[in-house]
Amino acid sequence: STPTHIRNFCIIAHIDHGKSTLADRMLQGTGVMHERNAREQTLDNMDLERERGITIKASAVSVEHEYKGETYELNFIDTPGHVDFHYEVSRALAACEGAVLVVDATQGVEAQTVANLYKAVDANLELIPVINKIDLPSAQPEERAMQVEEVLGLDAADCIMTSAKTGVGVAELLDAICARFPEPQGNPDAPLQALIFDAIYDDYRGVVVYFRMMNGRMKKGDRILMMGAQRTYQVTELGKFRPEMTPTTEAFEAGDVGYMVAAIKTLEDVNIGDTITLDTARCDEPLPGYEEPAPMVYCDFYPSGDTQFDELRDAIARLHVNDASYTYEPTNSEALGSGFRCGFLGMLHMDIIQERLEREGNVSIVQTAPTVTYEIKIVGKGGDTEVIQITNPAELPDMSKVKDIREPIVAAEIITPTSSIGDIMKLCEQRRGVYKSQKFLADDRQILEYDLPLAEIIYDFFDKLKSITSGYGTMDYHVTGFNSDNLVKMDVLVNGNPVEALSLIVHRSKAEFRGRHLLKRLKEQIDRHLFEIPLQAAIGGKIIARETIKSVGKNVTAKCYGGDVSRKRKLLEKQKKGKERMKKVGSVDIPQEAFMSVLDTG
Ligand code: GDP
Numbered sequence: 001s002t003p004t005h006i007r008n009f010c011i012i013a014h015i016d017h018g019k020s021t022l023a024d025r026m027l028q029g030t031g032v033m034h035e036r037n038a039r040e041q042t043l044d045n046m047d048l049e050r051e052r053g054i055t056i057k058a059s060a061v062s063v064e065h066e067y068k069g070e071t072y073e074l075n076f077i078d079t080p081g082h083v084d085f086h087y088e089v090s091r092a093l094a095a096c097e098g099a100v101l102v103v104d105a106t107q108g109v110e111a112q113t114v115a116n117l118y119k120a121v122d123a124n125l126e127l128i129p130v131i132n133k134i135d136l137p138s139a140q141p142e143e144r145a146m147q148v149e150e151v152l153g154l155d156a157a158d159c160i161m162t163s164a165k166t167g168v169g170v171a172e173l174l175d176a177i178c179a180r181f182p183e184p185q186g187n188p189d190a191p192l193q194a195l196i197f198d199a200i201y202d203d204y205r206g207v208v209v210y211f212r213m214m215n216g217r218m219k220k221g222d223r224i225l226m227m228g229a230q231r232t233y234q235v236t237e238l239g240k241f242r243p244e245m246t247p248t249t250e251a252f253e254a255g256d257v258g259y260m261v262a263a264i265k266t267l268e269d270v271n272i273g274d275t276i277t278l279d280t281a282r283c284d285e286p287l288p289g290y291e292e293p294a295p296m297v298y299c300d301f302y303p304s305g306d307t308q309f310d311e312l313r314d315a316i317a318r319l320h321v322n323d324a325s326y327t328y329e330p331t332n333s334e335a336l337g338s339g340f341r342c343g344f345l346g347m348l349h350m351d352i353i354q355e356r357l358e359r360e361g362n363v364s365i366v367q368t369a370p371t372v373t374y375e376i377k378i379v380g381k382g383g384d385t386e387v388i389q390i391t392n393p394a395e396l397p398d399m400s401k402v403k404d405i406r407e408p409i410v411a412a413e414i415i416t417p418t419s420s421i422g423d424i425m426k427l428c429e430q431r432r433g434v435y436k437s438q439k440f441l442a443d444d445r446q447i448l449e450y451d452l453p454l455a456e457i458i459y460d461f462f463d464k465l466k467s468i469t470s471g472y473g474t475m476d477y478h479v480t481g482f483n484s485d486n487l488v489k490m491d492v493l494v495n496g497n498p499v500e501a502l503s504l505i506v507h508r509s510k511a512e513f514r515g516r517h518l519l520k521r522l523k524e525q526i527d528r529h530l531f532e533i534p535l536q537a538a539i540g541g542k543i544i545a546r547e548t549i550k551s552v553g554k555n556v557t558a559k560c561y562g563g564d565v566s567r568k569r570k571l572l573e574k575q576k577k578g579k580e581r582m583k584k585v586g587s588v589d590i591p592q593e594a595f596m597s598v599l600d601t602g
């Protein structure tokens with residue numbers, strides 16, 4: 001297509017407002033799929049996405065739409081809405097001229113609606129606001145359109161009312177996309193510049209690169225250069241997403257979106273955000289890439305069960321092509337052996353990566369409790385001070401050298417029903433939050449702003465927020481810097497041996513409570529052995545809490561009081577299952593769950 005008839009756009013929204021459903025409906029509306037063989041949620045094609053009902057990876061699709069008697073090519077990119085995946089959203093935005101902003105007609109504007117809108121505005125995108133789910137009895141489309149005008153500053157009259165479920169309004173939306181979004185700019189006669197916005201690894205074809213043409217032309221057979229990696233390849237296949245990958249023999253021009261195969265076996269050669277140019281006619285400058293996302297949460301992955309270290313390493317490197325937003329480096333723990341220290345954008349991201357590694361990489365993993373990054377001010381030789389970053393409490397230097405421990409602080413924006421304000425404020429204060437402001441949003445909703453330590457919100461804060469507000473509270477946050485506080489390192493000793501993977505950095509005022517709670521949880525999770533196992537929590541060598549796991553006779557089933565055979569069997573089966581994910585520390589078997597007890601804040 002010529003650029004005048006190409007529209008590149010993405011769909012952004014708060015989680016669950018209907019992006020993926022709307023995207024599917026647009027595929028049907030443009031005749032890409034026949035209704036009867038349309039599978040629910042075509043774009044959420046990762047098994048995990050379908051099971052969890054969330055979008056993890058952005059996907060791209062090209063479709064054709066007739067508008068005023070002419071054919072337009074629409075390239076759209078479906079994006080995830082969860083706070084951990086902001087990075088994916090930013091990537092999608094850089095490849096588009098327009099954004100469809102979806103707002104649920106029953107829920108209205110939520111925290112990620114606002115956050116995503118800011119991102120789209122920053123990226124200079126044209127916006128079409130959509131009020132979705134108007135088929136629901138509790139929908140208030142007119143009120144929501146007014147809210148979009150008042151809160152987001154977009155014209156209420158520009159809102160398009162849709163139901164992604166019934167299809168109402170979808171044709172109108174497709175027309176508006178052709179009419180209102182600008183055509184892609186770019187010069188087809190200039191040297192080639194194409195932006196890599198995603199990639200996947202395919203066992204047969206190597207790395208499949210998803211890209212957007214910014215300038216110039218590209219065709220099958222061209223010798224291309226990955227500018228960042230400084231590697232050249234020959235293009236063996238070019239194609240579009242319809243929504244399956246469909247090869248084409250036509251040359252790509254400025255504005256086009258598609259994929260490319262070039263027998264790329266070296267994963268490191270494909271960097272998302274990198275620029276592709278022609279080897280023989282190079283462009284002067286790469287395109288502005290993406291801002292590298294900073295990992296927020298770190299934990300260790302160790303091979304467990306039959307999995308070997310090499311297998312884990314390969315699986316991690318392979319998945320990294322598809323999601324470059326996690327980091328990894330080899331690590332070694334006395335208790336757990338060789339593994340990887342990995343960094344993630346958030347807790348959900350960490351969970352997803354672990355699950356994807358196990359499913360797609362076929363490995364079995366023992367994971368340690370996540371921690372945030374800390375900045376440590378230390379006194380070096382000659383009395384000079386120096387600041388180092390650690391991502392693991394075990395790396396904390398000798399406390400006599402430590403002047404200060406600083407932790408990451410986030411600015412959090414919480415949108416909540418007015419009736420929950422008091423309880424939310426109490427929660428924020430318990431989590432060492434600093435109140436910033438309170439603003440009226442709409443009828444019965446308020447926006448609360450707090451500065452909070454990241455370590456206090458990554459674990460269960462979101463669940464607490466949801467339960468306090470019966471599901472109606474939402475939040476968004478970003479790291480603003482590091483602050484010092486009265487933080488200490490707590491060591492945990494099992495059978496007299498310090499277990500690094502169980503140590504944590506806590507606020508002094510909470511240390512004893514956390515220590516006692518942690519030992520209670522460990523006591524429940526570590527099976528009784530043939531000997532007695534003391535558990536201790538210590539700060540700077542001083543024991544602050546202790547528990548003991550009593551020894552047990554050889555017959556474990558004795559505690560079932562004889563009799564019930566099926567109960568005995570169940571108990572034995574349960575023990576067997578738990579042992580599949582176990583690590584031996586000294587002579588004590590510690591199950592996977594025990595490493596996560598550190599997260600339980602009581
Ligand atoms: P996403 O997180 O923004 O991608 O949201 P999804 O597309 O996954 O939709 C979240 C939920 O809302 C799913 O259960 C959808 O079936 C439902 N949903 C989406 N659009 C509509 C709609 O127009 N009407 C109704 N009734 N439900 C919808």
Ligand code: MG
Pocket residue numbers: 019020021044053054055079080
């Ligand atoms: Mg989705």
